[in-house]
Structure formats: C-alpha cells, structure tokens
Amino acid sequence: MNELRAGDRAIRATFATSYQQLQTERHGAAATRVFDLLGLFDGADLGTDTVAALADLPAERAWQLLELLADVRLLQIHQPGRYRMHHLARLFARERAATRGPDAAQAVRRVLRHFLATARRAVRLLNPHPEWPAAFGPIAPVHAGSRLAGPQAAREWADAEAPNPVAVVRQAAETGDDDLTIGLASSFSHLMLDRGRWDQVRQIRRVAAHVVQRGGDPPHPAVVWADLGVPVPSRVHLAAAPRVLAPDKASLG
Structure with missing residues (x-):
C-alpha cells in the first residue's frame, strides 16, 4: 500500500x-x-x-x-x-x-467454523451414507452455520461458495488448527467432488496432505489418505467422457 x-x-x-x-x-x-x-x-x-x-x-x-x-x-x-x-x-x-485486536482473531475463528458447520450440513443432506466425511473436525464447531432446507439448497450453497473452499481450507491451515483444517478439507472435498469441481478437490487435498505431513492427531492421516484414494477425473478423461458415454450409432441399429 x-x-x-x-x-x-x-x-x-x-x-x-x-x-x-x-x-x-x-x-x-x-x-x-x-x-x-x-x-x-x-x-x-x-x-x-x-x-x-x-x-x-x-x-x-x-x-x-x-x-x-x-x-x-x-x-x-x-x-x-x-x-x-x-x-x-x-x-x-x-x-x-490490525487495530481491532481480539475482535479480529475472533472474527476469523467464527467464519471458519461457520463454513465447517454449513459444509457438514450440506454433505449430510447430499450424501447421508456414509456419515464419516462430515464427522471430522471440532466436535463443537462454535457456529451454527447456514440453514439449508434440503438437498437442493445444499447444492445451491455449494455452487454459490465454489470460489471459496480452497481459500477457506488454506486459511484454516495457516491458523495452525489442524483439526479444523482436516474437518473443512474432508467436507469440502466431498462437496466439490459431488459438484464436479475437480480442480478445487485437488487443491483442497494438497493442503490437507501438507497439514498431516507436519504432524497432528493420529486420525488425520487416515482421513486424508482416504480422500486421496477417491479418484478425480483428469482433463484428458473429462475430454474423452462424451465419446465414451455417447452410444455408438451403429450399435443402435
């Protein structure tokens, strides 16, 4: 400035x-x-x-x-x-x-937990089985999050917030709160995968992998490696998808 x-x-x-x-x-x-x-x-x-x-x-x-x-x-x-x-x-x-003192630190804490609570709710609405993707992170997330009336509201929220999950997970990682970071990463990874936002999924998983590599609670690596095991289509696969999925005209007789 x-x-x-x-x-x-x-x-x-x-x-x-x-x-x-x-x-x-x-x-x-x-x-x-x-x-x-x-x-x-x-x-x-x-x-x-x-x-x-x-x-x-x-x-x-x-x-x-x-x-x-x-x-x-x-x-x-x-x-x-x-x-x-x-x-x-x-x-x-x-x-x-910077002049706001404790108010600033509390604001960051609130907004990150707002995203955690809402992302968990969206995951449960869109994919109630299995439950585990929304089960990680702080037990009491402090903030209630946004109300989501049902699966369609969850999809709309995920799409509206699509520019933000990577930044939110990174910001959580920068606070040093590994439990919060893994909770956000797990929920957002599944949400963005559900919405077909492959680049966000990859970036979220990279942040989560960095967090578990620097140490933390024993369950965290298992969560991250489980997420990393879920395949994300590459651009090559996506480009080929219409050809693979489209029926061959000859086969239709």
Missing part, C-alpha cells in the same frame, strides 16, 4: 476518503467495523451469511451494512446477496483490521 499509486493520488488516500465518508453516515461505525473484518477473510466473494458470521451479526443487519458499504463503493455487488472486495480495498481493510 505504501508503494502503490493511481495517477498522482495514493491508493491509500482514495480508500481513506471513502472510509471517512462512511464514518459520517448513520450506522457508519458498524459499517466500518464490518469493512475492517472483511479484510481478514481470504475467500473470493462473500454471502450475507458469511459476513453475519464474520461480524457476529444477524443476517438482516449484515445485509444492511453490506449495502451501505456498496453504496460508498468499498464493496462490489456481483450478484444478489453476493459481494466482492477489490484486492486493494482488501489490503486497506486488513490494515484497519
């Missing part, structure tokens, strides 16, 4: 102007807190439930503050209920979050 410039104006000064403007608005103090905490989340985009968990707010209140942040152009709305933060805005927010 110290080095970046846009024309003659410092990038930091640009964001600082919007930030200061926000502070003068009604609910500005609450909105600036949410903005600061958003800088701590490594995912590509954010749903309202994610922000509610991050900031420990009701979903309706989180939505109101997100809309206020979008109004002053500190956030971008890329589809209804989903928000993105420009990477430079994220840098500015992360600088601000």
